[in-house]
């Protein structure tokens with residue numbers, strides 16, 4: 001890439017929150033059972049491991065959602081307001097949003113992700129392929145608060161998009177990482193984010209549907225062990241943030257379907273008794289004791305539509321695949 005190649009504007013508010021992240025991690029590690037929020041799965045290596053997961057035969061969500069977006073691109077384009085700002089929550093590789101550029105023709109693209117270095121790289125590469133589209137990268141943890149910082153509003157004004165409708169895009173069924181009450185709170189904030197733009201905005205969101213454990217469990221526990229590596233890598237991220245001494249090889253990856261809660265759970269399970277220390281403290285983990293690292297709730301479309309309504313959105317429409325495995329909802333303001 002030449003040094004004068006256009007670069008996306010980048011704003012990083014995530015690193016400022018390191019203090020809060022440490023407090024959150026420490027509180028979770030001291031709970032019984034211990035827990036670490038799934039956002040800590042995503043450092044730069046975690047993002048690359050996630051991309052590898054999306055290539056696995058067992059991991060149906062990415063290819064299924066991508067096929068829905070491709071097959072129903074024209075309908076989606078008719079639903080979404082013309083000339084909107086596309087705001088991508090948990091953008092990762094930005095690949096899904098990039099596929100929407102053709103059908104919906106956004107006036108600007110705002111990519112938000114906690115995995116700041118990875119986002120910087122993926123957005124930089126995307127900007128080279130779409131030189132005329134103003135792009136903003138935002139390093140932000142939206143699990144505590146989803147709102148655009150003042151500097152992002154100022155950038156939108158500079159890009160001529162301050163009054164544009166906002167299309168908030170939340171793919172990958174990442175909403176499933178939140179327990180239903182938290183999911184509702186996040187959807188309400190997504191609604192407020194849309195409502196702060198021009199008329200015609202809304203939320204385009206991918207949601208994984210309930211299906212048999214025989215399909216669900218291998219998707220989170222693949223034969224090659226890529227998801228296991230993704231889960232264990234969280235311990236390296238925690239070691240960096242908290243100065244803990246977790247040894248990833250001393251923890252087994254566990255993925256199970258909890259039918260009562262309609263969710264896949266990922267855990268790390270201690271292979272033997274061990275003490276994990278950090279400056280000023282330690283915790284003894286018994287052999288077999290678990291750290292809960294991720295929930296992935298599976299929704300029936302009717303229940304998710306009701307949740308969107310409760311969050312303040314208007315009547316939603318949704319598209320699905322031939323097997324009814326995944327849904328993409330358009331929820332207007």
Ligand SMILES: C[S@@+](CC[C@H](N)C(=O)[O-])C[C@H]1O[C@@H](n2cnc3c(N)ncnc32)[C@H](O)[C@@H]1O
Nearest residue numbers: 039042090091092113114115141142143171172
């Ligand atoms: C399951 S991946 C989905 C990536 C991509 N959107 C897709 O659909 O393939 C979740 C993405 O959300 C990001 N993420 C997770 N928790 C986040 C948080 N609290 N704030 C911002 N980004 C987050 C991760 O870094 C990751 O890129």
